[in-house]
Amino acid sequence: MTVLTKPEVIDTIDELRNSLCLAKQNAAARGGDAHVVLVPTMGALHAGHRELVRRAVAVGDIVVVSVFVNPLQFGVNEDLDTYPRTLDADVAALAEEGAAFVFAPHAQEMYPDGASSTRLTAGAVGGLYEGAARPGHFDGMLTVVAKLLNIVEPDIAVFGQKDAQQVFLVERMVADLNLRVRIEVVPTVREDNGLARSSRNRNLDEPARTAARSLFVGLTAAAAAAHSGVPAAIVAAHAVIGAAPLVKLDYLVVVHPHTFLPVDDDYRGQARMLVAAVVGSTRLIDNISLDIP
Ligand code: AMP
Numbered sequence: 362m363t364v365l366t367k368p369e370v371i372d373t374i375d376e377l378r379n380s381l382c383l384a385k386q387n388a389a390a391r392g393g394d395a396h397v398v399l400v401p402t403m404g405a406l407h408a409g410h411r412e413l414v415r416r417a418v419a420v421g422d423i424v425v426v427s428v429f430v431n432p433l434q435f436g437v438n439e440d441l442d443t444y445p446r447t448l449d450a451d452v453a454a455l456a457e458e459g460a461a462f463v464f465a466p467h468a469q470e471m472y473p474d475g476a477s478s479t480r481l482t483a484g485a486v487g488g489l490y491e492g493a494a495r496p497g498h499f500d501g502m503l504t505v506v507a508k509l510l511n512i513v514e515p516d517i518a519v520f521g522q523k524d525a526q527q528v529f530l531v532e533r534m535v536a537d538l539n540l541r542v543r544i545e546v547v548p549t550v551r552e553d554n555g556l557a558r559s560s561r562n563r564n565l566d567e568p569a570r571t572a573a574r575s576l577f578v579g580l581t582a583a584a585a586a587a588h589s590g591v592p593a594a595i596v597a598a599h600a601v602i603g604a605a606p607l608v609k610l611d612y613l614v615v616v617h618p619h620t621f622l623p624v625d626d627d628y629r630g631q632a633r634m635l636v637a638a639v640v641g642s643t644r645l646i647d648n649i650s651l652d653i654p
Contacts, residue, residue, distance in 0.1 A: 395422050400460075401506060424459065434501030444560070451463070506531055582598060616633050
């Protein structure tokens, strides 16, 4: 029988810093490495998050998973209040994956001055795609990620490719602000039918869950058509997603991996197709890499 070591659950910044300091001293006393890895999450953990934690355990020594539903990245009409909160189940899952610490602060601990506190700006790309649909979302996301990086001071932080625009903006923030952290990106974890795992999938009823699959099927069709160029890839995705019931497309775009701006029709090389749609009443996003020869 595997003996699970429950992670230490901490809700204050001071306590986390002290515990991390001790953990590093203990590791040094044992002559071991003490590379700290941070996995930022909003909880309601699923197989996608667990894969991030597995990567963290593989690349580092002391794994900190933050579970914080960050009010700063939710708009006024969004699902902040109804976002699933399942801390006990999250801690149990993290015990199985070998996380050492769960940092689960209250909003007051992270933002004692509330909405008036300092924020980062995600710049122009932060206003596109998800940022156009959710104004201020990426400013809030970068602000909390920067705070978490400063609190934990990890050597490595792990993010999921599922949120491609988030990965782009976090990597750019790390470069722009000369932060001393390496970003690891984990491929999107999917359900058996291809649907990207998401905490919001639990809001899908059966017809919506079936319809939601069209996002992945459309992206896969685009990747297969990409040898004929960007317009062919876009047409292929639209043909699938446009025909799906219950799916209200928000955006479908092919972006350059280095600028995250839309590519021209005659673009050739690596690119990424991004899609967002409201399926039933749940907003979902997904993306796929395109190789345009
Ligand atoms: P969230 O809790 O939704 O803020 O996500 C926390 C982290 O998990 C982010 O880096 C996400 O990109 C990542 N993540 C969420 N879903 C998946 C998935 N299906 N596959 C890989 N990573 C994911």
